[in-house]
Amino acid sequence: MCAQNRASNEAIVLFNGMREAGPNPNKVRMIELLCACSTIGALDLGKWVETHALERGLQHDVYVVSELIDMYAKCGSLDDALRVFESMPRKNEVSWNAMISALAFHGQALEALSLFRHMSKDNGTVQPNDITFIGVLSACVHAGLVDEGRQLFESMKLSFGLVPKVKHILAWLIF
Structure with missing residues (x-):
């Protein structure tokens, strides 16, 4: 479930610490962070997470990509949400519903x-x-x-x- 308000800020601080320390967050942590980004409107961090997801080969993970769509939309970047959606080779009900x-x-x-x-x-x-x-x-x-x-x-x-x-x-x- 998406982290809310104060927990969103804490999730981002924790993620930044993980990023600086070196361990790569797993898919679940990336989804949680994207949800936190959408809650507080952290578009720049969300874009970084997308780059990180691509580097980790998660561009085809329908749940990560669906959360990217949701994050971009909630942060006001509908063009990015559409770009991500259109690049998906396989879509499920979560990705269609998000878009x-x-x-x-x-x-x-x-x-x-x-x-x-x-x-x-x-x-x-x-x-x-x-x-x-x-x-x-x-x-x-x-x-x-x-x-x-x-x-x-x-x-x-x-x-x-x-x-x-x-x-x-x-x-x-x-x-």
């Missing part, structure tokens, strides 16, 4: 919906889940896309076999 949510968060509703459609048609390898629909419904809410939102809400159960939860219903009630 769809990032686009929705940054007011790019049409792009988020386009990505959702692409995800749904991506050879059936990754299916939308509850989190995916929170992202696309949020995009519709923020862009005032009532008809699109209604269709997506209805498709949760009809097309994807998902039962709407409270978060989905609340997003829908905003319309």
Whole structure:
């Protein structure tokens, strides 16, 4: 789970100490640090972590890369989030959801919906889940896309076999 507030600062201090002392942090520590960077907006450190991940051969680890997408988006660098997402050879629901949510968060509703459609048609390898629909419904809410939102809400159960939860219903009630 992502470190929060004071723990985020402590995680960064610890990581800097590890970096200076020489031991290479493992994948789990890198994910924790990226999460800490996103919590406090430490974009420069997040970029360093990306470089470090590349040096360690983790550019294909879907969880590290998904956390990079989330960190870049939360630190305001949507272009970097898109760059990282597009460079992924394999994507899972975590990476798709991170990018769809990032686009929705940054007011790019049409792009988020386009990505959702692409995800749904991506050879059936990754299916939308509850989190995916929170992202696309949020995009519709923020862009005032009532008809699109209604269709997506209805498709949760009809097309994807998902039962709407409270978060989905609340997003829908905003319309």
